[in-house]
Structure formats: C-alpha cells, structure tokens
Amino acid sequence: MIVPSAFDPPVLLAVAAALFYGLAAALYSHASPHPPRLALLAAWLLHMLAIGAALAVDGARFGFGPALSVTSWLVITVYGIEYHILPRLQPHWPLALIAAAAAVIGAVFPGQLLTASAGPLLAIHLALAIACYGLFAMAVVHGWLMLRAEKQMRNASAAALESLPLLSLERLTFRFALAGFVLLTATLIAGLFFGEELYGRAWAWSHKEVFSVLAWLTFAGLLLARWRQGLRGRKAVRILNIGAVLLLLAYVGSRFVVEVVLRS
Missing domain, CATH: 1.20.120 (Four Helix Bundle (Hemerythrin (Met), subunit A))
Known part of the structure; x- marks a missing residue:
C-alpha cells in the first residue's frame, strides 16, 4: 500500500x-x-x-x-x-x-x-458499484430525515411545518433504495458472469461476495415487504440501515482490511 x-x-x-x-x-x-x-x-x-x-x-x-x-x-x-x-x-x-x-x-x-489489462468492463463495473453506494447512501440519509420528521410531528414541533412532508421523505427513501437495488443487482450479475474479464478469476464466495449477497437479500426483503405489506417507519429504516452496513462491509470493509490491516 x-x-x-x-x-x-x-x-x-x-x-x-x-x-x-x-x-x-x-x-x-x-x-x-x-x-x-x-x-x-x-x-x-x-x-x-x-x-x-x-x-x-x-x-x-x-x-x-x-x-x-x-x-x-x-x-x-x-x-x-x-x-x-x-x-x-x-x-x-x-x-x-x-x-x-x-x-x-x-x-x-x-x-x-x-493494471493496464483492466478494460472498459471493469470501469463500468466500478461505476455501477459506486453509483449503487451513492443511491443507498441517499436512501439512508432520507431515512434518517424521515425519522426526524416523524419525531417532530409527535412532539408537535414547529419545525415539522417547515420541513418536507413525512410521506414525501418516505417516497424518496424507497425510490433511492429501489434504484440502488437495481444497480446492485446489475453489479452482482456482472461479477457472476464476467468475473474472469473483471478480476481474472471466476465468481468465488469471498467476504466481498458473501456480504454483497447478504445486502442484496436484505434490500430485496425490504422492498418486497414494502410492496406486499406496506412496510414503513422505524422498522423499514432499521432494515435499510442493516442492508447498508452489509453493503459497506462488502467492498469498503474488505478493502480496508487488505489495504490497512494487512497492508497488501
């Protein structure tokens, strides 16, 4: 490093x-x-x-x-x-x-x-991954704002009248989560079918792949529960945050261990 x-x-x-x-x-x-x-x-x-x-x-x-x-x-x-x-x-x-x-x-x-051998596929893969991180980060931010707006409403705070309505924040949260889920799915599919071209190795169940799939399952469960049962509020934000942490561990966490802890 x-x-x-x-x-x-x-x-x-x-x-x-x-x-x-x-x-x-x-x-x-x-x-x-x-x-x-x-x-x-x-x-x-x-x-x-x-x-x-x-x-x-x-x-x-x-x-x-x-x-x-x-x-x-x-x-x-x-x-x-x-x-x-x-x-x-x-x-x-x-x-x-x-x-x-x-x-x-x-x-x-x-x-x-x-490396010089890293072709356009790797650039596209990394761009998808970063965009996915950004979208889920925005979902987490809006989830936090949603909880804050809900608390202000419960406390009858004057700030609740000046901020974005709770339902609007909720819609934005799930729209960002859905867009992030689509890009995460595309990123995983690219890694599954083009692993040789991207990283010089086929798909393997390393820490990155395991955490990525766990994050995908978490977000899939969140969006399915939202669609089928109208999941909302603190429980939805909690599941969103769990998925975001798993996704953070998938790449950022594994690379941190390699680059800083193992210094390789």
Missing part, C-alpha cells in the same frame, strides 16, 4: 475541501444562508478536483478510500440538487462533516493501481 505525501496535489486539495466542508457546517446557523452555501460550493469543487487529481497524478487507482470519497461527493451532489428542487428540504449539515472525512481518507489511502 502506497501512502501519498502530504504535499501531493490530491492530498492538498482534499484537505482544502475538508476545511471548507467544516466551515460550511460551522456556519449553518448563520443569519444569512449565503456564507455556508458558498463554503459548501467551494468544498464541493475542491473535492471534485481532488478526485480528478488522484486519477491524473499516477493513474487510475481504486480502493476503500476512493470508494468513500466518491460516494460522499455523489451524496453531496444529489442532496444539493434536491435542495434546490424541493424548497422545504432542510439542510443536513452533518453530511458536510462526513464528506470532509471521506475526502481526506480518499486522498491518504488511494488504493491499488489498476
């Missing part, structure tokens, strides 16, 4: 992005919404440049760090778009702190260099 120097461009850009993410989170209660938004925009741009610089400096690498970094950037991107489309969607500033940590982790632990 190669750890880049603190003065490498990707690391410097990631640290700068983290600082602006932190600034945006610190300014969230500012009287004017413009300072935190400008800080968040600067952080988003620097984060994107850090991801791009990591590819330009020493070739395409991938591992648990870049997976977390790109996923968090996608979450910030989608949430920012939603925020402008849905005016009543409240800012969720803890996302900025998560993105700050992920940006630095992605630059400090760039992962393994992809």
